Amino acid sequence: xxxxxxxxxxxxxxxxxxxxxxxxxxxxxxxxxxxxxxxxxxxxxxxxxxxxxxxxxxxxxxxxxxxxxxxxxxxxxxxxxxxxxxxxxxxxxxxxxxxxxxxxxxxxxxxxxxxxxxxxxxxxxxxxxxxxxxxxxxxxxxxxxxxxxxxxxxxxxxxxxxxxxxxxxxxxxxxxxxxxxxxxxxxxxxxxxxxxxxxxxxxxxxxxxxxxxxxxxx
Numbered sequence: 001x002x003x004x005x006x007x008x009x010x011x012x013x014x015x016x017x018x019x020x021x022x023x024x025x026x027x028x029x030x031x032x033x034x035x036x037x038x039x040x041x042x043x044x045x046x047x048x049x050x051x052x053x054x055x056x057x058x059x060x061x062x063x064x065x066x067x068x069x070x071x072x073x074x075x076x077x078x079x080x081x082x083x084x085x086x087x088x089x090x091x092x093x094x095x096x097x098x099x100x101x102x103x104x105x106x107x108x109x110x111x112x113x114x115x116x117x118x119x120x121x122x123x124x125x126x127x128x129x130x131x132x133x134x135x136x137x138x139x140x141x142x143x144x145x146x147x148x149x150x151x152x153x154x155x156x157x158x159x160x161x162x163x164x165x166x167x168x169x170x171x172x173x174x175x176x177x178x179x180x181x182x183x184x185x186x187x188x189x190x191x192x193x194x195x196x197x198x199x200x201x202x203x204x205x206x207x208x209x210x211x212x213x214x215x216x217x218x
Contacts, residue, residue, distance in 0.1 A: 007042045009065045011056055011106060012078040014049030014189060015123045026179055027195035029202060036203030038216045052091035053079035053102035071114035074213055077106045080122035080140035095139035103147045118154040119144050123198055124162035126178045126187035133166045135159055156205040165201060
């Protein structure tokens with residue numbers, strides 16, 4: 001119900017985290033999601049670069065969230081980019097096995113605190129081949145959807161929405177949203193402009209969820 005104070009906690013990776021001025025223009029969408037929310041909502045961005053669904057838990061990064069989260073708060077969970085790195089066993093997960101197990105843990109612990117979990121598929125990369133933007137991390141997106149369905153959990157398919165958006169504006173404009181325009185190589189991380197656009201897409205999807213948080217979208 002709008003007017004009540006509410007917090008959104010973000011458990012995620014580098015595509016969501018906050019960046020300081022020394023890292024400009026790199027940014028995560030978690031920096032800007034508050035711009036699309038009414039003042040009653042506090043965003044608690046706990047996203048950390050390089051983390052997976054597994055390492056965020058095993059390294060104790062989830063503990064402060066669970067200690068602080070309260071009834072009717074929201075927990076947004078976006079992992080997948082780093083879960084797919086087979087050469088980094090400390091963070092690698094198999095999509096249909098331990099990835100689903102860790103997602104389940106976020107859901108169960110949030111619900112134990114009477115908070116509301118929301119799964120978010122990985123944000124799209126600037127992966128453009130033969131005139132088409134490609135969807136990455138397909139198994140992880142599908143596995144997350146299976147977990148959401150099995151648990152009756154809200155899900156935002158940010159991969160689908162971000163790729164649709166990139167396709168709608170075309171490669172030249174889409175490229176400006178990524179750090180490749182700064183360093184010539186990075187097709188994963190967003191510039192501030194890109195992070196703002198991804199936050200806008202997330203806010204639109206929150207509204208479409210028709211949940212208690214939807215009424216807090218500007």
